[in-house]
Amino acid sequence: MSRIKLLAYLAAGGLIALIASERRRPLRKQCRPELPRNLRNAAMGAMCAAVIKTVEVPLTQRIAIANAYSPRGIAAWLPRPLRAVAGFVLMDYMFYLWHIATHKSRFLWRFHRVHHIDPDMDSSTAVRFHAVDMLVSLPWRLLQVRCSGIAPGTLSVWRTFFNASILFHHSNLQLPDGWDRRLSWLLTTPAMHGIHHSIVPAERDSNWSSGLSLWDRLHGTYREDVIQSDIDIGVADSRAAADLSLPASLSAPFKRIPMSVE
Numbered sequence: 001m002s003r004i005k006l007l008a009y010l011a012a013g014g015l016i017a018l019i020a021s022e023r024r025r026p027l028r029k030q031c032r033p034e035l036p037r038n039l040r041n042a043a044m045g046a047m048c049a050a051v052i053k054t055v056e057v058p059l060t061q062r063i064a065i066a067n068a069y070s071p072r073g074i075a076a077w078l079p080r081p082l083r084a085v086a087g088f089v090l091m092d093y094m095f096y097l098w099h100i101a102t103h104k105s106r107f108l109w110r111f112h113r114v115h116h117i118d119p120d121m122d123s124s125t126a127v128r129f130h131a132v133d134m135l136v137s138l139p140w141r142l143l144q145v146r147c148s149g150i151a152p153g154t155l156s157v158w159r160t161f162f163n164a165s166i167l168f169h170h171s172n173l174q175l176p177d178g179w180d181r182r183l184s185w186l187l188t189t190p191a192m193h194g195i196h197h198s199i200v201p202a203e204r205d206s207n208w209s210s211g212l213s214l215w216d217r218l219h220g221t222y223r224e225d226v227i228q229s230d231i232d233i234g235v236a237d238s239r240a241a242a243d244l245s246l247p248a249s250l251s252a253p254f255k256r257i258p259m260s261v262e
Contacts, residue, residue, distance in 0.1 A: 108136065165188055169190055193207060
C-alpha cells in the first residue's frame with residue numbers, strides 16, 4: 001500500500017471516529033435537523049476544497065519551494081535546526097491574526113459570517129465556508145508562506161495539522177474527565193471554540209486560535225468561563241435564519257450586512 005493511500009485511509013478512519021464520537025458524547029444539545037444541515041455544509045465544503053486544491057495549494061507550494069531553494073522569511077533568520085519549527089509556529093500565529101481580521105473588517109465579515117450563522121456546531125461546521133472566502137483569504141495565505149519562510153515539507157505538515165484541528169475543535173465532542181481543559185493549554189478544543197461561536201459578542205470575541213491555543217493565552221483573548229449548555233450557537237442578526245439555505249448562504253456576502261440584534 002502506498003503512503004498516500006495509507007494516509008487517506010487513516011484520515012477517513014479518523015473522521016468517521018470523530019463523527020461517531022460526537023454523537024455518542026455530545027457537548028451541546030443540537031437544535032436543528034441534522035441531515036439537511038450536514039448535507040448543506042458538505043456541499044459548501046466541497047466548493048471550498050475545489051478552490052483550495054486548484055488555486056491555493058499550487059501557489060503556496062510554489063512559494064514554499066522558493067523558500068527552500070533560497071532561505072528567506074523569518075525562519076531563515078534562525079539556525080537551521082529551528083527553521084521547520086519556526087515556519088510551523090509562524091503559519092499558525094499568522095492565521096490567528098487573520099481570524100481576528102475576519103471579524104473586525106466589515107468586508108471580511110461578509111464572508112466569514114456564512115460560517116458563523118450555522119445554528120448548531122459539529123464537525124460539519126468545520127467545512128462550512130464560502131468558496132469566495134478562500135479567494136479573499138488567498139493574499140494573506142501567500143503572505144503567511146512568504147513571511148514565515150516555511151519549506152514545502154513543513155507546509156504540508158502544518159496544513160494537515162490545521163485541517164485536523166479545525167475538524168476537531170468544531171466537533172460537538174465532550175471529552176472525558178477534564179481532558180478538554182488539559183488539552184486547551186496546547187490545542188484549540190471543542191469547548192474552547194464553542195464559546196467563540198456564541199451569539200453573544202463578548203463571547204464570540206475570544207478564543208480566536210485555530211491550531212495552537214498559545215496565541216489566545218499570550219494575547220489575553222482566552223476564556224473558559226462559559227457553560228457549554230448555556231451557549232447559543234450562531235449569529236444574532238436580523239437575517240441569520242433566512243441565510244441558512246445553500247442558495248441564501250452563497251448569496252449572503254453580496255447583500256447588505258445586517259445589523260446585530262444584540
